[in-house]
Amino acid sequence: MHQIPDPDQVFPNEYKTSCFIKNVVKAPNIFIGDYTYYDDTVDPAGFEKNNVLFNYPEFGDHLIIGKFCAIASGTKFIMGPANHRVSSITTYPFHVFGGAWQENTPPHLDQLPRKGDIVVGNDVWIGRECVIMPGIKIGDGAIVAAYSVVVKDIPPYTVFGGNPAKFIKQRFDEELTELLLKFAWWDLEPETLVEVLPLLCDPDLEKVKQALKIRLTATK
Structure with a gap:
């Protein structure tokens, strides 16, 4: 048996700047996959408090992050309640001030707005100090x-x-991209992943492309 990193650890290595954030997030509307980490030299375990902004679960939106994602320091996810009313003459939130x-x-x-x-x-991979706005979808294997x-x-x-973020390039050609999406290596069993x-x-x-073709053919 291989010695495989434990996805249920908070700090997976000796540096303690990278945190497997599924293990520290408590909000019922935030879902994070195994091995996804947030890296921060100050407070990596404070991801929910410091990096998920305007999160009120009763509003009904969710933050869903898959497996094996790398989220760099300062990245912010802006949840729906950060918005203001835009359907009327004024955007000012009179209601929250009472009376x-x-x-x-x-x-x-x-x-x-929803x-x-x-x-x-x-x-x-989401680079340092990025801002992800409400309702955004980021596909597998993307880089920001x-x-x-x-x-x-x-x-x-x-x-x-x-x-605003704009398209820079495709990481791979169409054939390799399709093979990677079909292979979905992030769903492999731990021992198979090591291999x-x-x-x-x-x-x-x-x-890589030829090896993936062989593996995908073998699993049919």
């Missing part, structure tokens, strides 16, 4: 460049960056 203002306006959360869940796929503000969905295995790690880290992409 006659509250009596003469609809409940605050009921007025806000953008839906933030969903981040598997094996996604540091200091980006993500306001539109990001397809699998692409690189986006900037403010394929050399393949996942091999820069010879043509070799």
Whole structure:
């Protein structure tokens, strides 16, 4: 048997700057996969408090992050209640200040636009100080460049960056991308994953492509 890192550890290595955040998040509307980590030299275990902003579970939206994601220091996920009413003349949230203002306006959360869940796929790398806006979907294997503000969905295995974040390039050709999505290595059993790690880290992409074809054919 191999000695495999434990997904249920809070700090998986001696440096204690990387935190497997599924083990520290408590909000009922946040779901995070195994081995996804947040890296921060100050408070990596404070991810929920410091990096998921305006999260009120009663609003109904969710933050869903897949397995094996790498989230760099300062990245912020902006949840739906951060929004203001935009369907009327003013965006000012009179209701939250009480008194006659509250009596003469609809409940605050009921007025806000509904953008839906933030969903981040598997094996996604989000660079330092990124901002992910409400309702955004980021596909498997995507990379978000540091200091980006993500306001539109990001397809699998692409690189986006900037403010607002825009398409920079495809990571791989269409054939390899399709093979990777079918292979879904993040769902492998731990011992099987150890066996394929050399393949996942091999820069010879043509070799990887051929190996994936063989593996996928064998599983049919």
